Amino acid sequence: MDNDVSAGSSTTIVGRLALGITLLAxxxxxxxxxxxVTAADAVTIAHYIxxxxxxxxxxxxxRDRDTAGGTAFTALGAFWFTxxxxxxxxxxxxxxxxxxxxxxxxxLSLAAAGGDQLTRGTYGLFLVALVLMAVAxxxxxxxxxxxxxxxxxAAGAVAWYAxxxxxxxxxxxxxxxxxxxxxxxxx
Numbered sequence: 001m002d003n004d005v006s007a008g009s010s011t012t013i014v015g016r017l018a019l020g021i022t023l024l025a026x027x028x029x030x031x032x033x034x035x036x037v038t039a040a041d042a043v044t045i046a047h048y049i050x051x052x053x054x055x056x057x058x059x060x061x062x063r064d065r066d067t068a069g070g071t072a073f074t075a076l077g078a079f080w081f082t083x084x085x086x087x088x089x090x091x092x093x094x095x096x097x098x099x100x101x102x103x104x105x106x107x108l109s110l111a112a113a114g115g116d117q118l119t120r121g122t123y124g125l126f127l128v129a130l131v132l133m134a135v136a137x138x139x140x141x142x143x144x145x146x147x148x149x150x151x152x153x154a155a156g157a158v159a160w161y162a163x164x165x166x167x168x169x170x171x172x173x174x175x176x177x178x179x180x181x182x183x184x185x186x187x
């Protein structure tokens with residue numbers, strides 16, 4: 001990594017931390033890595049940190065005229081809040097899969113909108129997690145849900161790193177090679 005360090009706004013840092021912690025809890029709950037910890041155990045974190053705190057961070061970002069961050073955080077806050085309040089309801093597997101698939105479309109829009117490498121990485125990994133979990137819900141496949149959980153963990157780790165890097169002034173960009181400076185074959 002190079003030394004390209006972006007301080008980021010305080011709302012972006014809070015939003016990334018809230019998203020990172022929520023994704024880590026949600027993902028770990030779906031992996032069955034920790035004995036007795038399930039996705040249902042992430043409901044409180046998803047409700048208050050992922051839902052309320054992320055939504056408020058989005059509103060503050062919108063107030064600061066950060067359209068990309070504000071849109072992302074309010075939309076994701078709404079997702080986590082809805083997921084948390086509906087967890088444990090008697091929805092069918094197809095309804096759960098549809099919910100995840102529809103929100104995957106929102107995350108696809110966020111990923112396509114661009115941003116720095118860490119933001120695109122977070123949304124890209126989260127997109128894969130949502131699609132895998134949607135397919136798993138439609139198919140009733142617990143193994144695919146676990147794989148999706150690992151992608152959510154990875155997305156959470158990237159979001160957490162992005163927030164921490166902004167505060168600690170750690171590198172936030174991968175180095176780029178100069179054009180025309182590739183490896184040449186020995187002749």
